[in-house]
Amino acid sequence: xxxxxxxxxxxxxxxxxxxxxxxxxxxxxxxxxxxxxxxxxxxxxxxxxxxxxxxxxxxxxxxxxxxxxxxxxxxxxxxxxxxxxxxxxxxxxxxxxxxxxxxxxxxxxxxxxxxxxxxxxxxxxxxxxxxxxxxxxxxxxxxxxxxxxxxxxxxxxxxxxxxxxxxxxxxxxxxxxxxxxxxxxxxxxxxxxxxxxxxxxxxxxxxxxxxxxxxxxxxxxxxxxxxxxxxxxxxxxxxxxxxxxxxxxxxxxxxxxxxxxxxxxxxxxxxxxxxxxxxxxxxxxxxxxxxxxxxxxxxxxxxxxxxxxxxxxxxxxxxxxxxxxxxxxxxxxxxxxxxxxxxxxxxxxxxxxxxxxxxxxxxxxxxxxxxxxxxxxxxxxxxxxxxxxxxxxxxxxxxxxxxxxxxxxxxxxxxxxxxxxxxxxxxxxxxxxxxxxxxxxxxxxxxxxxxxxxxxxxxxxxxxxxxxxxxxxxxxxxxxxxxx
Amino acid sequence: xxxxxxxxxxxxxxxxxxxxxxxxxxxxxxxxxxxxxxxxxxxxxxxxxxxxxxxxxxxxxxxxxxxxxxxxxxxxxxxxxxxxxxxxxxxxxxxxxxxxxxxxxxxxxxxxxxxxxxxxxxxxxxxxxxxxxxxxxxxxxxxxxxxxxxxxxxxxxxxxxxxxxxxxxxxxxxxxxxxxxxxxxxxxxxxxxxxxxxxxxxxxxxxxxxxxxxxxxxxxxxxxxxxxxxxxxxxxxxxxxxxxxxxxxxxxxxxxxxxxxxxxxxxxxxxxxxxxxxxxxxxxxxxxxxxxxxxxxxxxxxxxxxxxxxxxxxxxxxxxxxxxxxxxxxxxxxxxxxxxxxxxxxxxxxxxxxxxxxxxxxxxxxxxxxxxxxxxxxxxxxxxxxxxxxxxxxxxxxxxxxxxxxxxxxxxxxxxxxxxxxxxxxxxxxxxxxxxxxxxxxxxxxxxxxxxxxxxxxxxxxxxxxxxxxx
Numbered sequence: 026x027x028x029x030x031x032x033x034x035x036x037x038x039x040x041x042x043x044x045x046x047x048x049x050x051x052x053x054x055x056x057x058x059x060x061x062x063x064x065x066x067x068x069x070x071x072x073x074x075x076x077x078x079x080x081x082x083x084x085x086x087x088x089x090x091x092x093x094x095x096x097x098x099x100x101x102x103x104x105x106x107x108x109x110x111x112x113x114x115x116x117x118x119x120x121x122x123x124x125x126x127x128x129x130x131x132x133x134x135x136x137x138x139x140x141x142x143x144x145x146x147x148x149x150x151x152x153x154x155x156x157x158x159x160x161x162x163x164x165x166x167x168x169x170x171x172x173x174x175x176x177x178x179x180x181x182x183x184x185x186x187x188x189x190x191x192x193x194x195x196x197x198x199x200x201x202x203x204x205x206x207x208x209x210x211x212x213x214x215x216x217x218x219x220x221x222x223x224x225x226x227x228x229x230x231x232x233x234x235x236x237x238x239x240x241x242x243x244x245x246x247x248x249x250x251x252x253x254x255x256x257x258x259x260x261x262x263x264x265x266x267x268x269x270x271x272x273x274x275x276x277x278x279x280x281x282x283x284x285x286x287x288x289x290x291x292x293x294x295x296x297x298x299x300x301x302x303x304x305x306x307x308x309x310x311x312x313x314x315x316x317x318x319x320x321x322x323x324x325x326x327x328x329x330x331x332x333x334x335x336x337x338x339x340x341x342x343x344x345x346x347x348x349x350x351x352x353x354x355x356x357x358x359x360x361x362x363x364x365x366x367x368x369x370x371x372x373x374x375x376x377x378x379x380x381x382x383x384x385x386x387x388x389x390x391x392x393x394x395x396x397x398x399x400x401x402x403x404x405x406x407x408x409x410x411x412x413x414x415x416x417x418x419x420x421x422x423x424x425x426x427x428x429x430x431x432x433x434x435x436x437x438x439x440x441x442x443x444x445x446x447x448x449x450x451x452x453x454x455x456x457x458x459x460x461x462x463x464x465x466x467x468x469x470x471x472x473x474x475x476x477x478x479x480x481x482x483x484x485x486x487x488x489x490x491x492x493x494x495x496x497x498x499x500x501x502x503x504x505x506x507x508x509x
Numbered sequence: 510x511x512x513x514x515x516x517x518x519x520x521x522x523x524x525x526x527x528x529x530x531x532x533x534x535x536x537x538x539x540x541x542x543x544x545x546x547x548x549x550x551x552x553x554x555x556x557x558x559x560x561x562x563x564x565x566x567x568x569x570x571x572x573x574x575x576x577x578x579x580x581x582x583x584x585x586x587x588x589x590x591x592x593x594x595x596x597x598x599x600x601x602x603x604x605x606x607x608x609x610x611x612x613x614x615x616x617x618x619x620x621x622x623x624x625x626x627x628x629x630x631x632x633x634x635x636x637x638x639x640x641x642x643x644x645x646x647x648x649x650x651x652x653x654x655x656x657x658x659x660x661x662x663x664x665x666x667x668x669x670x671x672x673x674x675x676x677x678x679x680x681x682x683x684x685x686x687x688x689x690x691x692x693x694x695x696x697x698x699x700x701x702x703x704x705x706x707x708x709x710x711x712x713x714x715x716x717x718x719x720x721x722x723x724x725x726x727x728x729x730x731x732x733x734x735x736x737x738x739x740x741x742x743x744x745x746x747x748x749x750x751x752x753x754x755x756x757x758x759x760x761x762x763x764x765x766x767x768x769x770x771x772x773x774x775x776x777x778x779x780x781x782x783x784x785x786x787x788x789x790x791x792x793x794x795x796x797x798x799x800x801x802x803x804x805x806x807x808x809x810x811x812x813x814x815x816x817x818x819x820x821x822x823x824x825x826x827x828x829x830x831x832x833x834x835x836x837x838x839x840x841x842x843x844x845x846x847x848x849x850x851x852x853x854x855x856x857x858x859x860x861x862x863x864x865x866x867x868x869x870x871x872x873x874x875x876x877x878x879x880x881x882x883x884x885x886x887x888x889x890x891x892x893x894x895x896x897x898x899x900x901x902x903x904x905x906x907x908x909x910x911x912x913x914x915x916x917x918x919x920x921x922x923x924x925x926x927x928x929x930x931x932x933x934x935x936x937x938x939x940x941x942x943x944x945x946x947x948x949x950x951x952x953x954x955x956x957x958x959x960x961x962x963x964x965x966x967x968x969x970x971x972x973x974x975x976x977x978x979x980x
Contacts, residue, residue, distance in 0.1 A: 098565060100882070406896075408871065423886035427853065432881040438896040439875075441868035447879065448893040453886040 057114035063087065066214055069114045073183050073217070076190065086203035086213030093207045099370040100399045100431055101339055103275075103312065111277055113215045113248070171232065178223040179234055182250055185221035192223055196254050200283040200318050200347070208279040208314040208341075212248045216281070219249035224259040224290070233489050235264040251282040255290035257323065262293040264492055275303075275338060279314045288323025288350065293331070295488050296344075297496050300336035305394075307366025310338025317344035321353030321379075329356040330373065331487045333496040338367060343401065345374035348382035348410075355384040358484040362500065363396030363428070372402035372419075372433075377410040377443070386417035389481050392428035399431040406443040413440060419449040422480055424473075474500075518576035520700060520730070521558055521661075525551075527582045528668055535671075540644055546652040550667035553658035560660045567660070569844040569876050570786055570815040575730050575758040580700035582669070583613065606689040606718060609633060613694055614701030614731075615672050624675075631684060632677040636704060639675035646677060650708055654792065655736045655764040662760055666734045670704035673733075676717075680710035680740070687716035687746075687935065694729045694757065703733040709743040711768075716746040716935065721759055721782075728756040735763040739771040741795065747775040748938065752945075753782040755810055762788040769795030776933065777804040778942060779814050780949050786815040793820070793827040804833040805929040807949050808841035808873075815844040818862075822855040825885075831862040834929050836922055836950070837873035845877040847892065853884040862892035867899060867925060899925075922950050 057068055066087055070080040095106070172179050178189060185193050203213035220236045236251065255261050265282075278300065286292050294317075303310025313336075319328040330344040346355030357373040375384035384404065392398040400419045421430035432449045454476055462472035478485070478497060485493055485500075517525070528551050536544050559576055560567040610617045616635030624634030624642060632639065640647050658664035674690050692703065709715055721731065739745045745765075753759060759782055765773055777787050791800050806814045820829045835843050849860045866875045879892040899921045907917035926946050933939035 421881075421883070423883070423888075426856070426886045427884075428886070429853075429882065429884040431883060432892065433878065434880070434894065435876070435878050436894055436896060437874070437876045438866075438868065439873075441871055441873065441898055443868075443896065444898075445896040446893075447877075447895070449879075449881065449891060451881060451883050451888060451890040453888075 056112050059112050060109045061087075061111070061113060061215065065113055069215060069217060072114060073186075075183075075186060078194070079186060082198070082203070083214050086210050087215075089204055090207070090210035090214055093210060095207050099341055099401070100397060100433075101341060101368050101370050103339055103368075106275075106277060106312065108211070114217055172230075175228050175231065176225045177228060177230055178221065180221055182216075182219040182221050182252070185252075189221070189223070192254070193221065193252070196252060196283070196285055198283070200285060200320050201281050201316050206316060209281055209316040212250060212279045212281045212316070216248045216250040219280070220251045220253075222251075222253045222261065222263065224255045224261045226256045227258040228256075229259065230261040233262045233264055235266070247276075247278045247280070249280050251280070252285075253283070253292060253294070254285045255287060255292050255326075257287045258289040259287075260291045260293075262489055263295070264489060265294070265296045266299070266492075266495075275310055275312055276301075277312045277314070278337075280316070282315070282317040282344075284317075284319030284328055286319065286321050286323070286326035286328050286353075289325045290323070291327040291329075292319060293329045293489075294319070294344070295492055296330075296332040296334075297488075297492055297499065298332065298334045298336055298340070299499055301338075302336045302365065302367050303338040305365045307338070307395075310367070311336065312339045313337040313342065314339075315342040317342065318347065318374075319345070319355075320347040321350050321355065321382075323353075324350040324379070325352045326350050327354040327356075329354075329358070329487070331356075331358045331484065332360070332371075333484070333488070333492075333499065334359065334361040334369060334371060335499045337369070340367075340369040340371050342371045343374055345376065346384065347376045347378065348384065348413075349378045350382075351379040352381045352383075353379055354382070357384075357386045357388070357402075358487045359388045360391070360481040360484045360496075360500070361388070361398055361400075362391045363393070363398045365394040365396060367394075367396040369397070370399045370401055372400045374403040375405070375415060377404075377406040377413040377415070377440075380409070380411045380413075382410055382413050384413075384415045386415070386419070387483055388417075388419040389484055390419070390421040390430055391424065391477060391481070392421070392430050393424040395427045397429040397431070399433060400449075401433040401435075403435040403437070404445055404447070405436075406438045406440045406445060408439045410440050411442045413443040413445075415443075415445045415447075417445075417447040417449075419447075420480075421449070421451040422477070423451065423453045518559060518573070520576045520578070520580055521554070523580065523582060523700070524665055524669060525554065528554075538641075540640065540647055540651075542648055543640070543651060546656045547668050549656075550658045550664040553664040554661055554668060557664075558661050559665070560662060564660070566817065566846075569842075570784070570813065572662075572758070572784070575784065578698070578728055578730070580698050580728075580730055582700050583696075606687045607633070608689045608691060609674055610691040610693065611673065611703060613696050613699055614692075614703050616674065629682045630677075630679040631682060632675065633688065634675055636673040636675045636706060637671055639706075643677070646675075646706075646708060650736065650738055651706060653736070654738075654766050654790075655734050655762065662732055663734065663762060666702045666704060666732050666762070670702040670732075670734065673704040673706070675705070676707045676715070678709045678713040678715050678743075681712045682710070683714035684716070687718055687938075689718040689720065691720045692731065692733075694731065696729075698728055700730040701732070703731065705733070705735045707735065707737045707745075709737075709739045709745055709771075711741045711743060713740060713743045714745075715743075717748070718938070719747065719749045721749070721751045721753055721761070730758045730760075732760045733762065735761075737763065737765045739765065739767045739773055741768045742770045743768070744772040745774070746934065747773070748933070748935075749775075749777045749787070750942075751777070751779040751782050751785055753785070755781070755783040755812060757782060758784040760786050760788075763790070765789070765791045765800070767791065767793050767795060767798040767800065770797040771795065771799070773798075773800045773802075774932075774934070775800075775802045776929070777802075777806075777816065778929075778946075779804070779806040779808070780945060782812060782814070784813045784815075786817065788817040788819070790819040791821065791829070793822050793829065794824060796824050796826045798824075798827045800827075800829045801932075802829070802831045803929050803932055804835075805926055805946070806833075806835040806843060807926070807946065808835065808843060809838040810841065811839070812841045813844075814842070815846075817846045817848075819848045820850070820860065822849070822851045822858045822860060824852070825854065825856045825858065827855070828859040829861070831864075832929060832932075833864045834866070834925060835864075835875075836867045836869065836925065837875060838869040840870070840872040842874040843876070845875075845879070845894075847879045849881050849883075849890060849892070851881075851883040851885050851888055851890065855885045856887040858885060858888040858890065860888070860890045864894040865925070866894075866896045867922065868896060869898070919947075919950055923947060926950075 300311035361369045388400045390398040404415045406413045623638040845864045847862045864877045877894045879894045
């Protein structure tokens with residue numbers, strides 16, 4: 026009994042843990058008025074000096090969006106989103122063109138330091154090129170010169186539109202067309218910036234590329250777009266991290282990520298998502314509606330998604346792989362943690378089109394507090410995908426008796442040579458393991474941290490080094506000690 | 510969202526017309542409680558219409574061809590001139606069953622008895638008559654778990670079903686002989702709505718065989734709802750055997766309510782049928798309840814099978830198992846949607862779910878969704894699904910030892926199906942079904958075999974191309 030009480034207290038301790046990254050940076054921002062209309066879209070397009078074709082694309086997407094209805098199939102509950110109450114464009118006020126890091130707003134640099142992704146430090150030590158996106162506009166891209174040596178293009182989306190219009194035109198919106206879904210259409214209409222990356226034929230990207238997203242201004246929505254193209258025989262590992270300051274209102278984040286892997290190319294895309302999840306009463310937090318999709322266009326291409334989802338009031342995210350090339354491989358590794366009133370409905374789609382394609386899905390859900398955590402995934406094997414192979418494993422761990430863990434796999438197979446397997450378990454932390462640890466003098470809190478980390482290990486070890494450390498810390502912050 | 514439907518399918522029109530014509534008559538016949546349900550269902554049908562593929566639960570099963578077929582509803586029972594024995598030549602091996610039958614949706618008995626009451630108080634008979642004789646049961650049970658119209662076809666059944674089987678087993682009565690319900694359609698282009706009500710008191714026991722057969726090649730649509738109440742410590746076994754022609758569409762919804770320490774075993778064996786959809790909704794309402802839902806489907810041609818299983822753990826300490834296996838050949842399509850829902854306080858729940866499929870042809874299609882929705886932490890829940898083919902190595906092993914390819918294949922498929930069949934506890938029935946499945950896998954079984962219990966000969970051994978005993 027005493028133990029139970031202790032456990033409950035610990036759970037409370039953890040659930041009342043404050044959001045570490047909840048600070049607001051005082052930067053002057055250039056904002057559009059609230060609301061969404063064709064005029065706003067024209068304004069965004071104008072502010073960004075966009076070519077005519079892109080404006081046309083935005084308007085088409087907007088008109089299509091107007092005809093669509095918000096999807097309601099996910100196991101998520103939230104008050105209706107008022108799309109007219111959002112600021113669709115917010116940029117740090119530009120004083121002048123920036124040429125070196127020294128010219129970046131010192132307050133902004135401070136923000137990055139607080140986030141632990143100091144540009145300078147990373148420049149020297151980690152060898153990570155960071156394209157930091159604050160409120161939708163890419164501020165400074167580091168390591169551009171190093172990358173230029175390998176002819177790798179890594180820049181903000183608006184620069185890409187300006188400098189490499191042919192490349193952008195060729196690949197943009199080919200994987201996620203604006204008609205894809207409600208949020209993809211919204212993003213296509215109002216996206217403000219994002220990252221663009223092109224790895225030329227046969228190049229192995231020497232450093233890990235990284236984007237850091239952060240929503241700063243109040244009432245703003247962030248709609249960025251990432252387009253990553255790996256040409257024949259190339260390799261790239263891309264990291265994405267997200268944080269947002271603590272605010273009472275719900276903020277909307279509707280991003281689109283498109284990956285294209287040509288013949289023999291490999292893309293590894295890792296995300297650590299730590300948007301503000303709202304306070305312990307479920308007030309505030311980010312609504313995260315993201316469309317991520319990659320296509321293995323050529324034979325033997327490989328796309329691997331790894332994600333650690335700890336933040337956001339609502340997560341609606343299904344990084345998918347279209348396995349078009351023969352012998353192509355899709356992977357999805359995910360750890361999703363929900364606490365307090367967070368809701369996550371996340372998973373993946375593996376679409377097998379080519380012969381001998383393979384996919385692996387490992388999903389680990391951890392729910393605590395009063396949160397709900399769902400895995401929703403589709404594995405589709407088309408008629409022509411001979412010898413397609415899929416293995417899915419979706420485990421859920423429940424910490425506390427007020428939370429929910431759900432699994433909704435969809436398996437569609439139209440090929441007699443395909444082998445598709447799915448398995449899932451739901452359980453709570455093993456008392457035996459806890460007892461074992463405590464017997465050996467490890468206190469409850471640490472023991473839980475240990476067990477949860479062990480549980481998520483299979484996914485965490487897929488993350489690049491720099492991120493694995495951060496992800497482990499995040500897991501500990503979100504969860505340690507929480508057992509009910 | 511609440512838009513009134515503008516265009517209607519022919520079947521909707523016919524049904525609504527039929528309701529309008531008979532509403533007055535039915536209102537006089539029925540109990541006030543039933544009238545309320547009927548009215549509610551009619552309004553739902555008027556407003557929402559039949560389910561379509563845009564609805565999540567119906568995404569994979571397109572009923573539209575059925576809605577558009579020129580089907581008719583008969584007012585009265587269609588008299589059948591031949592003797593009943595000619596339709597139901599019952600020759601049951603190894604066990605006794607009491608047979609009750611529904612001919613084109615109307616209760617039909619050999620002696621024209623509409624209700625029989627045994628000396629222990631077991632009531633078996635026609636639903637239409639039972640509601641007049643025993644209104645108290647209807648007030649207490651009818652429509653309590655299947656009354657809420659949650660989709661158009663369920664509403665249509667509530668609004669239109671006039672007859673079906675009624676079974677009541679009083680407290681402390683164990684019914685020895687299995688009760689066998691045979692539904693036969695022998696008229697062309699019929700749409701029938703059947704409603705069965707089965708009530709088990711405390712410490713009662715019943716085995717129920719539910720056979721769907723057609724004896725000709727006419728198209729038809731059968732929409733059945735079974736409402737089953739299983740009392741404390743009671744045990745209920747349900748076997749559904751489906752062997753229909755390729756033109757028939759069968760919709761079978763079973764709602765089972767379980768009290769404390771009750772035990773339910775349900776098995777669905779689908780051997781043939783143009784379009785079959787089985788929905789089983791099992792609510793475990795009392796602590797210690799146990800449920801076991803299994804299924805086997807062997808489909809070919811352009812047959813379509815859809816199994817929708819919903820198990821709800823409302824209270825702690827219950828256990829449920831689901832095991833569905835299927836073999837799909839030619840252009841057949843199978844859909845499995847298993848759902849386990851565990852309530853916030855339903856601790857110590859054990860729930861398992863598995864769906865295995867074998868695809869034999871390039872054009873067969875499987876869609877499986879084993880789903881879990883869990884709100885309690887001290888539970889053990891797992892699910893699994895596989896889609897694959899016969900093990901090449903096993904085939905090779907057998908062929909190495911002189912077993913022909915087709916025999917080896919047959920043996921493997923049979924072994925695959927056996928996991929489900931072996932769970933049938935009535936030996937006579939199990940032998941029969943084993944035989945049926947063997948013949949089905951060899952492609953020898955046709956709808957002429959009618960009910961599984963009739964024509965098959967379980968003593969007959971499986972004949973192989975070569976004499977196995979000499980190897």
